[in-house]
Amino acid sequence: MTVRLTRRYYFAASHRLHSPALTDAENRETFGKCNNPYGHGHDYEVELTVRGEVDAITGRMVDVPTLDRLTEDQILTPFRWRNLNEEVEVFRTEVPTTENLAREVDRRLRVVWRTAFPQDEPRLEKVRIRETDRNICEVTGCP
């Protein structure tokens, strides 16, 4: 039997879809209105799914305050009310699409995961970003 726990978090941020590797004309053609130089924003929803053993005594699979604090420090504080392109280092070069945002959340959590959860227990299994009701990206399966 496999048990997974999902926690959901929220932050508002702005972004602009624009690649420094493309010309202005290519950017406009690729990203359309989302290439507007002033940017626009979203209320992002982040879901983290962890998988592991349920402790026989506490009935819990993950220490929720530890997971919440990790997410607050690594994701919510650096991203909330920010312009992702200007204020988050990786998005100076990568385009802050939902895909890249999900990958960055995944990377940031994995860097510190074993500090917070030394046995890699529970494991971080999935990162899911809902940009809008119609646009959702998830990342799974690091080795």
Added chain:
Amino acid sequence: MTVRLTRRYYFAASHRLHSPALTDAENRETFGKCNNPYGHGHDYEVELTVRGEVDAITGRMVDVPTLDRLTEDQILTPFRWRNLNEEVEVFRTEVPTTENLAREVDRRLRVVWRTAFPQDEPRLEKVRIRETDRNICEVTGCP
């Protein structure tokens, strides 16, 4: 018997809470993190409520395509994927809070309302803006 019809619309935009009438320090104290110079964004939901007579033959109170086109032209096209402070004239001087955004939507619709609905029938009764699930503003009751 009073009948009201509500239509719901959506747009994403970014804004920064900052008043040109305040010093930088006052702005930071008043608006906190929302004063971040790069701005942040939201997925705004706009609800328009109209009140009027139901047509005996069509069973309708408002010509929905007319209302949708009016909203598209006056609100959604000028606001969608925009930086409200930089790209919407009124917010160069007014702070784009939910309150001021609701008032601006209300003003923009009233300016053209009688062109679209010559008898002021139906009447525009309420404009409601949901910035986030926790922050909602509505404007009612022009004379």
Added chain:
Amino acid sequence: MTVRLTRRYYFAASHRLHSPALTDAENRETFGKCNNPYGHGHDYEVELTVRGEVDAITGRMVDVPTLDRLTEDQILTPFRWRNLNEEVEVFRTEVPTTENLAREVDRRLRVVWRTAFPQDEPRLEKVRIRETDRNICEVTGCP
């Protein structure tokens, strides 16, 4: 202090926007794709708002099982999984728009209201029909 209680109910039904008082061409022009002869359907949400005194002993303003049964008998059973145009008498002549549907729900409840609530206490104050997230109609204020 005024206290209002709102109960929410659901039913699925199909309808066709078509007026027997209009020609086929007028119907197509007025209702567009919603005039499709085969009809289409929705999952309707019905909200009833009642207003009244809170009983000092039970802490309740309305006997909820009575309200639920009334709504089941008058609205949900006759409308659920029905073709409104063909199987609900009034919609043989009236067009089953959200406006007319809200008015019919209001009428049906008022006819029997005083049988269920003899003192007209609580009063039925508002009927609200959500056809889709974008199209909502409410009826208030019978004398």
Added chain:
Amino acid sequence: MTVRLTRRYYFAASHRLHSPALTDAENRETFGKCNNPYGHGHDYEVELTVRGEVDAITGRMVDVPTLDRLTEDQILTPFRWRNLNEEVEVFRTEVPTTENLAREVDRRLRVVWRTAFPQDEPRLEKVRIRETDRNICEVTGCP
């Protein structure tokens, strides 16, 4: 033009519908399964609607941190994760129905309102409690 701002808050609590003024048999008949002696619980949603003037400089009608702190202190901290019947004084005698809960939230906020908002500006206009999606109560209109 009237402007209203609504803020939404959440807390989980348990309650039992049981009146000390009724016999056990009457309680069972009146409240049915909700009279279960062990109680049951809900995730309550509280919406506060305030009405007032929008400040010409800040574009705001209410100091949101003040409202949030007031609600935290008067409502969320005393109610969250509590058994309402046992741990909230008024519900030792009043039945913690949605109606009485909304009235108690209204009363608690009004007692301290003018301390937080000395000019009674903005005014607290409405308290709305969503117990479940199907059961919602609102209180308005103190003099």
Added chain:
Amino acid sequence: MTVRLTRRYYFAASHRLHSPALTDAENRETFGKCNNPYGHGHDYEVELTVRGEVDAITGRMVDVPTLDRLTEDQILTPFRWRNLNEEVEVFRTEVPTTENLAREVDRRLRVVWRTAFPQDEPRLEKVRIRETDRNICEVTGCP
């Protein structure tokens, strides 16, 4: 690392659960009220999940306008405001249950997928249909 993107679409339609391979009595017994000859309707939600590589320059895994147009042409235009039994060929013989509807959406998209996405990149991984909040079907895993 596996990346998936999900897009969500909506259409309203009506259907009747009725199999030409069963007698009228068997149909009534099998499908109950859903066998009502006039049909009933729903607001269907369609989620498409695609899996693939994120482009290093654009940060995108799928050309969203291409996916949206494919879905509009193959699914939304033929199904929206339709009576599925009468106006969608396959449902003249198959019963338009949520299961069969999900399979038909899957089939229709796969027929044209490689025209729109010549390298089968990204791959269509999952089709999910939400008929109501309580009834959801998903289809995965074509070879």
Added chain:
Amino acid sequence: MTVRLTRRYYFAASHRLHSPALTDAENRETFGKCNNPYGHGHDYEVELTVRGEVDAITGRMVDVPTLDRLTEDQILTPFRWRNLNEEVEVFRTEVPTTENLAREVDRRLRVVWRTAFPQDEPRLEKVRIRETDRNICEVTGCP
């Protein structure tokens, strides 16, 4: 092609996070405010996902009334409006966390599954419990 059907159910209940295997001090430290002796409650959402063959004639994968009745008898009736710690046997010793609640729902359904679905067709694939919007647990994969 794999087809899955998901049904969603609801019940309200109360619980207290407290382990008889821990001291009072350890319980308080482990569970914080959720260890409050009076308990608190939630509106739980249960999603059951089954996987199987779609019947060629009926277009259905599962007899929905059978699944609904099974869930009503095994889960909803014993849990609804209950204090889980006091009134559900297993939670006298196990802590009623979302993890343990999902496992208990899974166990209860499997015990009777083959009585209701003799060929183990469809299979019960996943049990998902949403305690709040932010806390969700799922159990999959019995042999």
